[in-house]
Amino acid sequence: MKQFKGRPVVAGKCTAEALVSHSGFNTLASFQSALQYGEIPILGSKYKNTECGDQNNKDLFGKPMLNKALCLPQTIGSTTGGMVLYCAKALGKSPSCLLFSEHIDSLAAAGAVLSAVWTDSPMPVVDCLGQEFLDAVKDGDKITVAEDGTVTIG
Amino acid sequence: MNENFNYKMELTEEQAAILHGSKGETMAKVMKTLVLYGDAFGAPKMVPVTSKMGHLVTSFGLGVMKPVYELMDTLIDGGAISGQKFSVDPKPLDKNVPSDFLKNFVFNKFMYSVQDEYDAQLKKLGLVDSKAYTCTCYMDEVGNKPNKGDVLSWAESSAVVYANSVLGAKCNRNSGIIELFGSIVGFVPYFGLLTEEGRKATWIVEVKTTKKPEAQILGSAIGMKVMEDVPFVKGLDKWIGTELDGDTCAYLKDFGAATASNGAVGLYHIENLTPEAVEQGESIIADGAKTYVIDDAELERVYKNYPVMWADKNATPKLCFVGCPHLSLAQLKEWTDNVANGLKKNGLSKVSIPTVFTAAPGVIEQFNKTPYAAKLKATGVVLSYICPLMYMNNPLAKKMPVITNSNKLRTYTTSRYYKSEEILAIITKGVK
Numbered sequence: 001m002k003q004f005k006g007r008p009v010v011a012g013k014c015t016a017e018a019l020v021s022h023s024g025f026n027t028l029a030s031f032q033s034a035l036q037y038g039e040i041p042i043l044g045s046k047y048k049n050t051e052c053g054d055q056n057n058k059d060l061f062g063k064p065m066l067n068k069a070l071c072l073p074q075t076i077g078s079t080t081g082g083m084v085l086y087c088a089k090a091l092g093k094s095p096s097c098l099l100f101s102e103h104i105d106s107l108a109a110a111g112a113v114l115s116a117v118w119t120d121s122p123m124p125v126v127d128c129l130g131q132e133f134l135d136a137v138k139d140g141d142k143i144t145v146a147e148d149g150t151v152t153i154g
Numbered sequence: 155m156n157e158n159f160n161y162k163m164e165l166t167e168e169q170a171a172i173l174h175g176s177k178g179e180t181m182a183k184v185m186k187t188l189v190l191y192g193d194a195f196g197a198p199k200m201v202p203v204t205s206k207m208g209h210l211v212t213s214f215g216l217g218v219m220k221p222v223y224e225l226m227d228t229l230i231d232g233g234a235i236s237g238q239k240f241s242v243d244p245k246p247l248d249k250n251v252p253s254d255f256l257k258n259f260v261f262n263k264f265m266y267s268v269q270d271e272y273d274a275q276l277k278k279l280g281l282v283d284s285k286a287y288t289c290t291c292y293m294d295e296v297g298n299k300p301n302k303g304d305v306l307s308w309a310e311s312s313a314v315v316y317a318n319s320v321l322g323a324k325c326n327r328n329s330g331i332i333e334l335f336g337s338i339v340g341f342v343p344y345f346g347l348l349t350e351e352g353r354k355a356t357w358i359v360e361v362k363t364t365k366k367p368e369a370q371i372l373g374s375a376i377g378m379k380v381m382e383d384v385p386f387v388k389g390l391d392k393w394i395g396t397e398l399d400g401d402t403c404a405y406l407k408d409f410g411a412a413t414a415s416n417g418a419v420g421l422y423h424i425e426n427l428t429p430e431a432v433e434q435g436e437s438i439i440a441d442g443a444k445t446y447v448i449d450d451a452e453l454e455r456v457y458k459n460y461p462v463m464w465a466d467k468n469a470t471p472k473l474c475f476v477g478c479p480h481l482s483l484a485q486l487k488e489w490t491d492n493v494a495n496g497l498k499k500n501g502l503s504k505v506s507i508p509t510v511f512t513a514a515p516g517v518i519e520q521f522n523k524t525p526y527a528a529k530l531k532a533t534g535v536v537l538s539y540i541c542p543l544m545y546m547n548n549p550l551a552k553k554m555p556v557i558t559n560s561n562k563l564r565t566y567t568t569s570r571y572y573k574s575e576e577i578l579a580i581i582t583k584g585v586k
Contacts, residue, residue, distance in 0.1 A: 009194050011539065024418075025383070035219070036216065036218055036265065036547070036548075037549065042288075044549060055463065055551075056461075064362050066580065071215055074382075076381070076413075076417075077417055077566075078311065078415075078419075078566065079211050079309040079310060079311045079314070079327060079329055079330060079333075080211055080309075080330045081329055081330075082210060082329025082331065082332060082334065083212060083219075083222060083329055083330035083331045085329065086221065086222075086566070087218075087219050087220075087221050087222060090219060090220075090221035091218075091220070104194055105382065106195070106326055106327050106328065106329065106346065107327065107329045109191055109194040109195070110191060110328065110329030110330075110331065110332040112194075113187055113191045113331065114187060114331055114332070115188040115327065116190065117186055117187045117190065118183070118187070118225060119221075148440070150194070
């Protein structure tokens with residue numbers, strides 16, 4: 001069992017399975033297909049669990065993100081990013097929590113805060129967990145997030 | 155309202171009153187969002203938005219983005235309307251752009267099914283007018299051009315990086331919705347690119363090429379290297395001059411869009427050219443700045459490494475987009491001349507594959523008053539106000555072999571990037 005102390009950007013508790021991106025997480029590219037086609041017959045069948053649609057993300061492409069503890073360095077890409085994250089949360093298609101090794105970026109922070117203020121069930125978001133966290137965590141690890149930003153692996 | 159909400163930044167009386175409900179519950183939630191957003195970056199205070207107009211990134215009425223439109227309704231119903239007029243990114247649809255029955259069916263039935271409703275919401279929230287749909291709102295023909303030093307609440311990465319770098323305005327890389335919130339309350343958290351320290355360059359880029367670098371590739375190389383940092387570019391003035399004239403601004407527009415989409419650059423300084431680099435010289439470079447040298451080989455390496463996302467890499471292109479970000483009036487005229495001359499030279503009258511040039515409605519209006527309009531029409535090129543990126547973001551367009559000279563379009567879609575001269579050769583000579 002390993003513990004890492006980060007900063008709670010949106011405080012909250014959760015337990016989920018880890019899903020790890022070692023490169024910048026492109027929010028729009030990752031969620032776009034699941035959000036756009038998820039409800040369309042035929043097209044949506046492969047996005048039932050918010051499968052990542054970013055072909056440039058070798059760690060995540062095609063993997064389900066729904067209800068996972070998404071571990072990442074920062075988000076990158078379009079300035080629609082925060083809005084997309086908010087939509088995913090409001091539609092029940094988001095990860096359980098976001099765990100950043102670095103300081104949160106402005107687009108992810110927007111999504112985190114919008115979800116916290118404008119939805120009924122905020123998504124815990126912790127940043128500044130350090131590169132050691134990203135080096136230690138593996139896909140499928142059990143992750144527990146505490147209110148104070150402590151993240152436990154295992 | 156928000157009485158037990160703990161926040162770190164100092165608020166003025168007016169700001170605190172809004173937070174506590176002096177302007178209603180919805181406005182209080184808008185303010186709370188901005189305060190939490192600023193707290194995440196250690197912002198010590200909120201500062202007034204001083205630009206005349208805002209700019210929003212979300213222009214599409216995608217049926218699936220229901221929560222966004224519900225939020226817009228909440229804002230409108232709660233009287234949380236933008237305190238300043240705003241422009242917005244380009245529309246996703248234009249009937250003049252080549253399409254087919256199936257694409258139109260998917261676009262209208264499944265994707266942009268609430269476009270009209272969202273356009274109506276934008277109007278209520280403060281959209282300037284029906285012509286204000288473009289990513290290049292700062293063009294003279296559009297009229298949303300901030301002054302140097304203005305504090306903005308904008309999103310759209312290519313517009314933010316242009317406003318910061320070329321115009322000397324101050325704006326963070328805000329997300330959609332957050333930018334609208336800033337325009338609604340009239341304040342934004344003070345951090346990042348709004349601060350003197352945040353505008354210092356942490357990278358020195360030395361351009362050592364033997365010819366003028368392609369703007370879109372140079373920007374891409376720098377973006378991928380520095381990511382969200384601020385670069386100070388040396389040696390580029392040798393190729394693009396020291397005056398911010400039309401050609402240079404158009405170059406910087408395309409360069410900046412590539413830095414922002416291939417990385418996350420929100421501000422760059424060009425030695426002897428952009429306002430803060432001219433005023434402050436190398437004193438704007440932070441201690442310990444890293445160095446990146448770009449020569450011909452480095453640009454070629456970057457170019458050759460772009461993945462080709464087509465299923466059949468040798469497919470014949472079915473569509474070409476030029477104008478992401480939207481073309482300036484001068485660029486439109488130049489492309490018109492180049493295409494017409496290229497076709498004449500090759501004994502052709504029309505472009506060999508369907509080609510769409512995109513520009514702001516205001517720019518198109520001015521262009522159509524010139525003789526160039528008839529000249530371009532004669533070549534078969536379609537001129538549109540559409541957002542190519544939104545056109546490409548559907549399962550049918552994704553399968554099409556589309557070519558472009560836009561590095562932003564390449565990054566976010568399956569379109570294939572070619573240099574401008576290659577694009578010109580392809581559309582005027584035949585298929586490569």
